[in-house]
Amino acid sequence: MSAYILILDDDADVATAAQLLLRRRYGQVATLSDPAGLPALLARAVPDVVLLDLNFTPGRINGAEGLALLDLLRAQAQPPAVIAMTAYADVPLAVEALKRGAGDFITKPWDNARLIAAVDQALARREAVRGGAAGAPELMGESRAMRELKGLIASVAPTEANVMVLGENGVGKELVARAIHAASRRAAGTLLAVDMGALPESTFESELFGHRKGSFTDARADRAGRFQAARGGSLFLDEIGNMPLAAQAKLLTALERREVTPIGADKPEAIDVRIISATNLEEERLFDPSVFRADLLFRLNTIVIRVPPLRERREDVPLLLRHYLKLYEAQYQRPARHIGAAALDALMRHDWPGNVRALRHACERAAILAQGAEYVISDFGLTTAQALPGASAASGTPGNVPAGVAVASASAADRAPGGTALAAMTGAPAANASAGGDLTLDAIERAAIAATLAQFNGNISHAAKTLGISRAALYRKLGKHGI
Structure with a gap:
């Protein structure tokens, strides 16, 4: 995946460690230890993602310096996605950073997998926002279907009802969630998006509910979960249909009790968030008990919005x-x-x-x-x-697959002995060559992606996992190939 990442941290060791970790995955990773050099750097090129330390002066832990830099970054014509970093897991500071436009926050020292996942999600969010309308995404359209959709959003948004947004990939489900939040009584709070399909089961509770220092290996500091960080605002649970059933049970308990217990904590903490969820699963599949818990579904789908x-x-x-x-x-x-x-x-x-x-x-x-x-x-x-x-x-064959490129079925992929997903899904080259088909690497890659998406009914998370790439990388390849 190609991206320009900036690490803004006064601790050279921390910055170098992050640079070495991320450079192999994203390519261009720069570090900056002196915030005074940020304006000149932005004048040359605006990064895709900035990892921003919130404290620079020794002894200061209030985050004021980092929040000022966050305001500067968000003022850019095409602002970067920002991930706030701090060694002090202060919930109010994290919430303030999110309110000012940070997309996520992590505590130092970080877990490598957690940091990479945060950057991947930041890149995906920035791509979605950039495509919406250069920093001001909106639902565009004057058709009858869109007028009805906007009317439904206007009716639902001022309430506290949980909303489930249904629709195919690329229809704008996150834009619907943002429109609901913007027109709600919680608009002054943050809208925090979480890709539920990308959360590992092993870290599910820590990510959503938080943890206490020492509660498990590498828990070196207290950490607020997404429910606490979105307090007073809305929590957008994307790809909700991809959650394992065990994780669904934990989420259900939190929603029923309106409280969460951080890992290692003695007492539960009340939550104050509105839940907006989304999935590209066909609606009837949500009623399959082997896919989704009925009791959780009824907690989430008080209002169902179908995006055409x-x-x-x-x-x-x-x-x-x-x-x-x-x-x-x-x-x-x-x-x-x-x-x-x-x-x-x-x-x-x-x-x-x-x-x-x-x-x-x-x-x-x-x-x-x-x-x-x-x-x-x-x-x-x-x-x-x-x-x-x-x-x-x-x-x-899936739309936009070039003529002459064979696309194997899921059963063909299953039969491929020891081969890669790419090999299993691109068919026999000899047959294509005899037909005069396009056998360039781009064409083969495009066919493999289209076949994998078809195999999983358009589910981005499952397709990305099968292809061995991140969701953000898959989105970029979809754009590259016009799929």
Whole structure:
């Protein structure tokens, strides 16, 4: 995964340790020990993620210095994702950092897996926000389906009811959660997002409920959980359908009692959060007791909001195209172009299997690669045949897979003796070669990703795990290949 990470910490040993850990995974990792050098660094390039220490002057533990730097970072035109770091697990300070725009916080010394997971999630959140509208994501669309969705959000948001958001990958479930929080009585508090599918069972309680110093190996300091950190605000539980049943039972207990007990603590702590959850599972699967506990479901789905896929609101496609093309033309300093009539017609007829996310990435590609006086369909990485409604289903392969690339079924992957997921899902090269298919590495990778997503019904977490990459890396590859 390629990303620019900045570690801002006055302790050279801490910064170097984090740099060595992260450089192998993300590539460009810089360190800065003197906060005075931050403005000059930002003038050259804004990082994707900043690991920000909250205290720099020896003896100070109130975090004022770090919070001032956080304000500076969040004031950038395209602000980086910020992960606050402190050696003092002070819950009020962590909450204040989250309110000012930090996406997460970790305590030092950290667990390596926890730090990497925090950076992965920060990159995924920044990508979602950047794609929404350059720092101001919103639900766009004037179709009847979108008007009904916005009306439902307006009715539900001022209440304290728990909300479950359902929808396919890329429809904007997190944007719906943010819209609910922004219009709620808790808008002054933080909206803290947690990827439930990425939480290991072994650290589930620590991440959500917190722990006390010495409660287990490497618990070197008290740590607040996500329920405590989101106090007074909203907690967005994303990918809720991917939770193991054992973890579901623990979450249910917390919601029933409205309290959590940090690991190693003697007394429970009351919680004050509104729960917004989301999943891309088909709704009927949530009622399967082998997948999801019915008692937890009834705690979460007081209100159910179903976000329509883009193919059910095609009249919004021109508005979305104009928005994202304008955004990327400005970002990459490319000339403004109109969309040709034939291209617009084809784009409106396309089923957009990846929904708004796929459309956004297609617009980014078009803004970068277009050469003519107006945009044509090939600029968006599609052919006229691919733009036909139902083309994916007719061909028997996931949408946007190049012709001539074989896509194996799940059973074929299961039969592959000792092979990798990539090898199992790309079919026989000889057969493709004889058919004159595209056997470039990009085409093979694209087919493997599309097949894996199809195998898991679009579940990003499961597909990423099978492919051996992070969710954030998979999202980037989806954009790269226009899936």
